[in-house]
Structure formats: structure tokens, C-alpha cells
Amino acid sequence: MSDHTKQGSKDTVKALLVENRVFPPRAEFKGQVDIKDAAIYAEAAKDREAFWAGCAAKLDWFKKWDTVLEWEAPFAKWFVGGKLNASYNCLDRHIKNGLGQKTAIIWEAESEGEQRILSYDDVYTAVNKMANCLKTLGVAKGDRVAIYMPMVPEAAFAMLACARIGAIHNVVFGGFSVDSLRDRINDAQAKLLITADGGFRRGKIVPLKETSDKAVAECPSIEKLLVIQRTKSDVNMKEGRDHWYHDMMEKADEFCEPEPMDAEDILFILYTSGTTGKPKGIIHTTGGYLTQATATTKWVFDLKSEDIFWCTADVGWVTGHSYIVYGPMANAATQVMYEGTPDFPERDRFWKIIEKNKVSIFYTAPTAIRAFMKWGEEWVNKCDVSSLRLLGTVGEPINPEAWIWYHKHIGKEKCPIVDTWWQTETGSILISPLPGVIDTKPGSATKPLPGIEAKILTEEGSEVEKGGGYLSITSPWPSMLRGIWGDEQRYKDTYWSKWEGKSYFPGDGAKKDPDGYFWLLGRVDDVMNVAGHNIGTMEVESALVDHPTVAESAVVGISDELKGQAIAAFVILKEGNEPGKEEEDTLKQHVANKIGAIARPKKIIFTAELPKTRSGKIMRRLLRDIAEGRALGDVTTLADASIVESLKTKYSEEG
Numbered sequence: 001m002s003d004h005t006k007q008g009s010k011d012t013v014k015a016l017l018v019e020n021r022v023f024p025p026r027a028e029f030k031g032q033v034d035i036k037d038a039a040i041y042a043e044a045a046k047d048r049e050a051f052w053a054g055c056a057a058k059l060d061w062f063k064k065w066d067t068v069l070e071w072e073a074p075f076a077k078w079f080v081g082g083k084l085n086a087s088y089n090c091l092d093r094h095i096k097n098g099l100g101q102k103t104a105i106i107w108e109a110e111s112e113g114e115q116r117i118l119s120y121d122d123v124y125t126a127v128n129k130m131a132n133c134l135k136t137l138g139v140a141k142g143d144r145v146a147i148y149m150p151m152v153p154e155a156a157f158a159m160l161a162c163a164r165i166g167a168i169h170n171v172v173f174g175g176f177s178v179d180s181l182r183d184r185i186n187d188a189q190a191k192l193l194i195t196a197d198g199g200f201r202r203g204k205i206v207p208l209k210e211t212s213d214k215a216v217a218e219c220p221s222i223e224k225l226l227v228i229q230r231t232k233s234d235v236n237m238k239e240g241r242d243h244w245y246h247d248m249m250e251k252a253d254e255f256c257e258p259e260p261m262d263a264e265d266i267l268f269i270l271y272t273s274g275t276t277g278k279p280k281g282i283i284h285t286t287g288g289y290l291t292q293a294t295a296t297t298k299w300v301f302d303l304k305s306e307d308i309f310w311c312t313a314d315v316g317w318v319t320g321h322s323y324i325v326y327g328p329m330a331n332a333a334t335q336v337m338y339e340g341t342p343d344f345p346e347r348d349r350f351w352k353i354i355e356k357n358k359v360s361i362f363y364t365a366p367t368a369i370r371a372f373m374k375w376g377e378e379w380v381n382k383c384d385v386s387s388l389r390l391l392g393t394v395g396e397p398i399n400p401e402a403w404i405w406y407h408k409h410i411g412k413e414k415c416p417i418v419d420t421w422w423q424t425e426t427g428s429i430l431i432s433p434l435p436g437v438i439d440t441k442p443g444s445a446t447k448p449l450p451g452i453e454a455k456i457l458t459e460e461g462s463e464v465e466k467g468g469g470y471l472s473i474t475s476p477w478p479s480m481l482r483g484i485w486g487d488e489q490r491y492k493d494t495y496w497s498k499w500e501g502k503s504y505f506p507g508d509g510a511k512k513d514p515d516g517y518f519w520l521l522g523r524v525d526d527v528m529n530v531a532g533h534n535i536g537t538m539e540v541e542s543a544l545v546d547h548p549t550v551a552e553s554a555v556v557g558i559s560d561e562l563k564g565q566a567i568a569a570f571v572i573l574k575e576g577n578e579p580g581k582e583e584e585d586t587l588k589q590h591v592a593n594k595i596g597a598i599a600r601p602k603k604i605i606f607t608a609e610l611p612k613t614r615s616g617k618i619m620r621r622l623l624r625d626i627a628e629g630r631a632l633g634d635v636t637t638l639a640d641a642s643i644v645e646s647l648k649t650k651y652s653e654e655g
Ligand code: 7RM
Pocket: 272, 317, 318, 319, 393, 394, 395, 396, 397, 398, 419, 420, 421, 422, 423, 424, 425, 445, 506, 507, 508, 520, 521, 522, 523, 529, 532, 533, 534
């Protein structure tokens, strides 16, 4: 038995089926951890506002707030009347504190051997100059700036440069297609697009500028493009509209006054999938977001000055916003930023990066861990990863089998694992162990962090003390979303209508065990989670129906060993079109082109009809049952029961 498990630790797959092991913090870890006292939970609960005010006070404010919280459900304002600047808090104050020479970013290019080491001074200079470039290009406070970039330090500079002048950034993941980029720019009415000539992915060039050109052709709000040179590939530069970053930076002034922002001024918009085809522009403001992103980075990862932190997310997702850019940089952390994929040039790339840079804190997604498991531990065993002292996961529920593998083969049974539950909408981690205080259980995100009140509720809103229900956040928190860009009604409907505006509904199912631990069960609505990314069924359906041969489609998430969920699409072809392998491949490719490769369906099932309720709603639950080969659940609301039977037969023949 290993020294830190209370119960049996035979990590055979069988033993994991019923998960009852408990992993308390090890003595070595507890000896050095910053938060060791569980009293912090009770203290925070006694006066949540005072608790969060204490966290906010750790930032630098140009003017202190008058009121901690104004709560008119479902609208919250935190630190009302306070003024601050996010870029100032991530850069200037560290330099003032003598940390200018400290390494901020260790950037690893995808091609091995290419590395850039940037101090806080370096980042400060680049951000100031870039902020001046934005001004030269006509960007002012409150303007939206779209950012469509590969994983290079300039992506972080761009975000911080926007924050410096009070422009609202709208980062679009570099893997998104022309249409996705176009829609996100148009919805936000962005004035400027910051992009790159291209990015590297598995040695190939991703033509970001080309995609940008196609997108902005249909974006009347875009006035200028600022283009970073990364791949040196041939790109079209439109005279008067497109500007090279390196040319502009040469001439840019070295200092840009940070704009004093109201605590409730918008810091960024980030789009996330919804159940209808249209993505939602989630709004985050400055004071509350920065307070909580900064505090949670420190507590959850036990971040210390000498740590080398590495979050493997892309800056295009909220995890990159909160745990690459704002959280770590506001804490003056040293972090690794990596451009490429875990399997390039080989499957040991992550472990080589950890070995080379002595990474001490590693934060990644369960989907990546499942890929590492599949590749085998021989890849990590070739490297020295003994610098690691804490591991984290985010993006989806982690299956105990993957948790144990991570713990054993990456953490060498000495690193605590923080399974962090949160969303684009929550802005920062809400449910996660404090690693020096909470005993962990593989597969459970454990308990709400101090200052967070979360419950499991029934449909009617009564609390479930033991068992399953809907997860709900029952008090406001500083980094909560402030709305959906341009659609207040949708904000109310999506998040606040379930329990009459009283309590936040994240859309996840959860259950509580007898020890009060939360076990997240995934989305209760129709949003799929593929490799840690939320994709709406409607988005994929819209893309499919957009194809000339498709009449109708219904998309469901099916469990996938590697990606958590994979996409299965039921498709009705228009008359005169032949179902078959060729059509299937065409449609898969079509979805990938429309949305991005992450949305490519794994399976396409051709059918003549779809099971619907009498009111015409597709019964996805039944489709999931069919696609996963399960016995059918309740079919009483079904309009025509024979459809399901014929689909089942058909699916088992083809599937
Ligand atoms: C950070 C992020 C949010 C959705 C969320 C959940 C799922 C995320 C966990 C998790 C179980 C976790 N933002 N989710 N983390 N489920 N355990 N630790 O992922 O907006 O892209 O997705 O992801 O369903 O609602 S997100």
C-alpha cells in the first residue's frame, strides 16, 4: 500500500469501477503548502463579501471600490466604483516590485530547440508598444478587437494590450473555420482583427491569414488587420487595411498609459456554444474577474514565486484566458507556453518540455490524459519529470482510471491532483480541492472553493443532500459572467430561468456522495463536450443541413474513450442522394470545414426519419440510446414509435 491512500490501492481497472479510494494530501506537500487550514471555508462562508473584498485588495487599484457587491438577481456588480487596469496588475506592479527581470514566459515552439524566454520587462515593453499600435490603428476604449492567433507570446501580448487601453478582446480559437470566425467578429462588431500569417501544427502551416481574409470579406465592422509574422509564409496584405506587427512595433512608443477602468467595465467577450446554432458571447468585466482568476490561481495550484507553471490550454479557450494570461501573470508567475501538440515530433513532447524547463505545476485536460494512457507510460518514463509537484485537470469529468494513471505515471504518486470544475461563464475555478486541505477522490472535483456556494438541486429547486440532480451556484461570485453580448433575454433564459432567477444553472448534472463531495456528471442539455470543448448539437446540425444533400439531421454526443464524447449524427438525405461511405466522408469533411476539425462527426447514421415528440422536438435522449446501443428509455412521448425500432435495427447493422 502506498503511503498516501487510506484504502486499497491496487490500481487494476476492475478496482476502479466502484471508486472509493481517498487520497489525503501527503505530509511533504502539506508541510509546504500555503493554505493548510480548513478554517478558510467557514471564514469565507461567514461573510462572503468581506472574503472576496480581501482577495480584491491584493490587486492594485487606482481607486478603491465603494460597494463590494450590488446584487439584483440575476445582475451582479462587484467592487462598484473601483478603478483598476488588468494589464497594470499583470505587468507594471511587478516591475515596480522589482520583478522586471523575472521570467514571465518560457515559450516552446513546436519545432524542437526553438525557445523564447521573456522577462516581465520584455512582456511589459511589448504590451506597451502593442497598445500604442492599437491606438494608431484607431482602437479606443470600449471597441472590440478580435484575436485569431496561434499559441505564440504575441497572443498574450494582444490580450494585455487590449486590456491596457480598455478595448474589449474577443479571442477566437485558431482552429476555428472561416464561418465561425466571421460570425464571432460580426456578433461582437469588432473593429480590428489581430492575426498571424499562419501557425504551426504538426509541422504543417495553418493558414490563419488566408482564413482571416475570407472571414473579414463578410465583416463590415472590421477596419484593420494587424498581422504577426510567425511562419513567414506568403500572404496577401491588403494595402491600407493590413499592417505588419513587426513594422508597426519598430515605430511604436515605449510607454502607453494604462487606462483606469471601472471594475464593471468589460474586459473581454468569449464565445461559447449554446443549444441553438448561435454561439453566446460571454461577457466578463475587469475587477471581479481579475480578483477571482488571481486568487484561484494562487490557492488551487499552491502557486509560489519559484514555481514553473504550465497550463496546456490554448488561449482561445477560457482556460487560456484565466490560467495562462490573467491568473498566472497577475501572480507574477513564471510559466511555460507551448505552441504545438503533445505528439510532435513524438509522443514524449510534453514530458520533454517538463524535463527541460523543470515544470513544477502541470494543468491539462482529461482528453489529453486519455491519449497519454493510450500511447503508454514508456513515453513519460524516458523523461525526468521529477520537478512536478502538483497536477491539475479541467474540461470534463475525469474517469477514475485516467486519474489513477495520471497520479501514478505522471505524478509518481507524490503530486496532488486538482480536478477543477468551472466554465467559460464562471470565469474561474469554482469547484476544486484546495490541495493542502481536501482529501481527493479520483473522479470527483471535491468541494466548492472558499467563497463559493454550490448546491445540487432538483428540478423544483429543493436541495439534494445525497444523490443526483442539477448543479447550481446559489450565491453570486466575483468572476461570474455579466451577460451575453447583445442578448440579455438569452442570459436570463439560459442561466437563471430554471429556479426563477434565484440561482445560477450551469447546465451540468452532479451528485453528492455521503461525504459531501461533488461528482460532476456532464451536460444535462444538448451541448456536447468533445475533448474538453463544448460544441452545441445545433451548431453541427446547422452545418450538416447547410450541405446540399442533407434534408435534416440530429446530432448527439456518444461516449468516447479518448475524447470524453464524440459526435454521432443522424442524417436524412434529400431525395435522389445515395447514402454510403462517400457521402459519409463528404459530410464529415463539410462539418469540419464549417466549424473546425473538433466538430467532425465520428459517425454518420443515415435514416429516413427521426424520432420526435408530438410538439416536433427531436428526442436526442433516444438517439443517444440508439447510438450507444442501450436499451431504450421512456418512449411514451414519441410521436411515432416505429421510427425508433427501424433506426435501432439499421444502426446495429451499420454501426
Ligand atoms: C473550463 C471549461 C464548461 C463545461 C462544464 C462542464 C465541463 C469543465 C470540468 C467539467 C467535470 C470538471 N470551460 N467541465 N471542467 N466537468 N469536471 N473538472 O472547460 O465553458 O469550455 O466548458 O465543461 O460540463 O459545464 S467550458
